Every structure is written in C-alpha cells, then in structure tokens.
Amino acid sequence: MFGTDAVRDAVRRGAVVLVLLARDGAPGQVGKLERLLSHGSTPLRRTGTRAELGAALGTPPVTAVGVTHEGLATRLLEELDAEADPRAGEPRATEDDATYAG
Known part of the structure; x- marks a missing residue:
C-alpha cells in the first residue's frame, strides 16, 4: 500500500x-508517520x-510505502x-573467485 494516509x-x-x-517527502506528512511509528516496533527506512x-510501484510519486509481506520486508531491510553500511556484505577477494569456480 502507498500514500501517507x-x-x-x-x-x-x-x-x-x-x-x-521518500527522502524528499513533505516534512508534515513524514513527521506524522515518524511520530506514529515511534510508539511501536514497525521499522522505518528512508530511501x-x-x-x-x-x-x-508503477504509480505517480509517493511519500510512503507500507510493506505488508514479511518476506519482502526482510529482504528490503537487508x-x-x-x-547504508558499506562494510556489510563485503565481496570476496578476487583470488577467491578461482577457488569457487571448481
């Protein structure tokens, strides 16, 4: 679902x-969601x-998207x-590629 309301x-x-x-969402709309989410455990990411x-989503511009599928949410969070953290998921060294090639 999408749209702040x-x-x-x-x-x-x-x-x-x-x-x-959205990073460029209207401060008033974004603030309402942030306040609501601050009282619960639903994760929030700006992207x-x-x-x-x-x-x-194949829609006009939107400020907020609510993900309802647990598996999709987990993957998106990952x-x-x-x-956001360039240290996460560091690629293997180039020489390791030959090792895994078989």
Missing part, C-alpha cells in the same frame, strides 16, 4: 511490517525520492541496511 491507517491496524519513506518510490 493509507500507510498510517495500516500501521494503526498492525497490517504493516515495514515503512519506506529514494517520491518519484523513485512511485516508479518502483538490502537497504547493506546499502
């Missing part, structure tokens, strides 16, 4: 397992622009957290 409603119902917020989030 829809995501806020879903968070209140406990239907969301991850919230993605992309409104246009990028919308394009990923990817976003690895992107």
Whole structure:
C-alpha cells in the first residue's frame, strides 16, 4: 500500500511490517508517520525520492510505502541496511573467485 494516509491507517491496524519513506517527502506528512511509528516496533527506512518510490510501484510519486509481506520486508531491510553500511556484505577477494569456480 502507498500514500501517507493509507500507510498510517495500516500501521494503526498492525497490517504493516515495514515503512519506506521518500527522502524528499513533505516534512508534515513524514513527521506524522515518524511520530506514529515511534510508539511501536514497525521499522522505518528512508530511501529514494517520491518519484523513485512511485516508479518502483508503477504509480505517480509517493511519500510512503507500507510493506505488508514479511518476506519482502526482510529482504528490503537487508538490502537497504547493506546499502547504508558499506562494510556489510563485503565481496570476496578476487583470488577467491578461482577457488569457487571448481
């Protein structure tokens, strides 16, 4: 689901397992979600622009996306957290590639 109002409603119902917020979202809308999420355990990540989030969903630009599928949320968290921490997921050394080639 997407859009700040829809995501806020879903968070209140406990239907969301991850919230993605656009980095360029309107401060008032973003603030409402951040305050709501600060009282619970639903993770929040800021990523992309409104246009990028919308394009990923095939919609016009959106500020908030609520992820309801646990498996997808887990994968997105792994990817976003690895992107945020360059030390995570370091690639193997080049010489290791020959070892694994068989």
